[in-house]
Amino acid sequence: MRTIDCTSLSTRAINELIRRLIAEGAREILLRNPEARHNLAVAILTDVAIAIDGPVGYYAGGMSDGVRLTIRGSAGWGVAEGMLSGTVVVDGNAGNGAAASIRGGTVVIRGDAAARAGIAMKGGLLVIGGDTGYMTGFMMQRGRIVVCGNAGPALADSMYEGVVFVGGEIAELGNDAVVSDATPAELAEIRTALAPHGVKGPDAFRKVVSGRKLWNYDKKELDAWKAAF
């Protein structure tokens, strides 16, 4: 385990140190005193375990491919955005746009997620242990979101593909979102996804998918389009 004390270091210096340690062969790195800095551990392209001991700002672990990042605190906007593969775990809460547009990998928010979690996801898995905010899963293309708590308004609005599972209450479905109960097979799938991260979740989940009425322009679906625009 190699340790970086972030105190009095710039973001640039911290990220350069991370890259230097990886180049030297380190595969476990601990960042102390992150002091909610933005852009820590972005674009890490190596299978390396990085733990950040405290809260972080925007885009922690963003644009990564293969990193195993643990944030022992809360995260700001866009945590793990654009990730291709790897795992990012946030022990606390996450700001807007958690796991935005990820194409693969797993993002776990043990606490609550704010607005637009999983927006435009193109693959991968987002687990939210608590509640999630407005427009979760907006324009999601592929992948899965599992929300153990409650979901805010406009859930799963204008999705292409992808699935959102919600264990708690849904404040409001988004445009063209269709809800049903998760099947036993899907519940087993959820358990399998949650188990490695020690997230328990409720016993039952509902499943939200796209109704596909917005996939193509069609005047016959006038009501759906009026709502969407």
Add this chain to the structure above:
Amino acid sequence: MEGRVLSTLRPSQIYRPDVMEDIHLKAELGRYRFRGFGTLRPRPLPSFDDLTFITCSLTRIPLEGYRERCSTKTVLGTRFAKQPIELDIPVMITGMSWGALSYNAKVALAQGARRVGSSTTTGDGGMLPAEREHSRTLVYEVLPSRYGLSIHDVRAADAIELTVGQGAKPATGGVLLGSKVSAEIAAARELPAGVDQRSPARHPDWLGPDDMIIKIEELREATEWRVPIFVKLGATRVYDDVKLAAKAGADVIVVDGMEGGTAASPEILQDHTGIPTLAAVCEARRGLEDLGLYGQVQLIIAGGIRSGVDAAKALALGADAVYIGTAALIALNCNRPLYVEDYAALGTEPYACHHCHTGRCPVGITTQDPELMKRLPVEEAAERVANFMHAMTLEIQMLARACGKADVHHLEPEDLRSLTLEAAAITGLPLVGTSYVPGRRAGD
């Protein structure tokens, strides 16, 4: 004629035939109309045509037009990037997606730009590997959709362009109708094949200029502060937007005027949003000057740049380089009278086609149909693009030399005069034959 009541034959100037046709069509469609190309407003916009160069005579000495050196070297990204991009000419290819354009068109643009020492730009669909392979300098667009965005492609680029908007449809996302979302394009964008793809207007992980500061820092960290970061704006509130982008840390700001092209957009956006490129370049320069960053932050102007004349005027007004899009496609063969029967099948004809959105491009440029694409052989198309960009460069040099400049970047507003009162008001350049600028008192 006696006895005929002429007033009964007078068409309405409000409900003109084209307006009636528009209403008839929308009454059938139940939605707004789409098309490609760019604005088709009947009323001419204020444009670079409203300016003229006042070249040398006795007060200034010209350079020999066909002999003396006139540099066209263009360097972008000198503010923060470790490796600014260096181009041989100030004419660049703008972002157009693989999806909107065919594979052959994208590769031909890359090869053409490479031959003249310039750059091309990706678009709303990620990086086509062949585009990287064939481009000398490749600008990678980071758009709200993030289709196909990969850190590996970001790192393979020579510059990053964070796109806030585009001139043809500022404040709205892109559109790719289902006819062009082939299995291959759908796979690249991680979408179901055949959907009418609508890109979002907002980025998924940031909203305003304060967020953008952090986003730009993320892109710099992801690329080790190596490559320049461009910020692209659709031209609306240009003065304020340019100041915000510059303060957010952009190396280069791209301003795309309302004459900018698109492969598909609601028609009303193309005709009724944004401001003309002529006005945009003037506002952009003023914004940078007022921040004290003119010359430190480079400015690229786009939107309806058709020739070296337009480019030279944009440079004189403050641009460091210009993007071309539609003009480059026309060089490829867009609207050329070939396969005329296929234009007719689309209900149009050469020189009037704006059916890029259909995917049935008769000349193989804006299509994903393999048979249509064959009509655009890459080698010949690349040569035409290179020839056109070279011709544009010669035109810029000719005008610069005639203004006594040994470097095209030395062109300045003083080299221009306005031909119309409207242009004088927009540019602050005096009306020809006078010292008059609307709104400015003598002695100001």
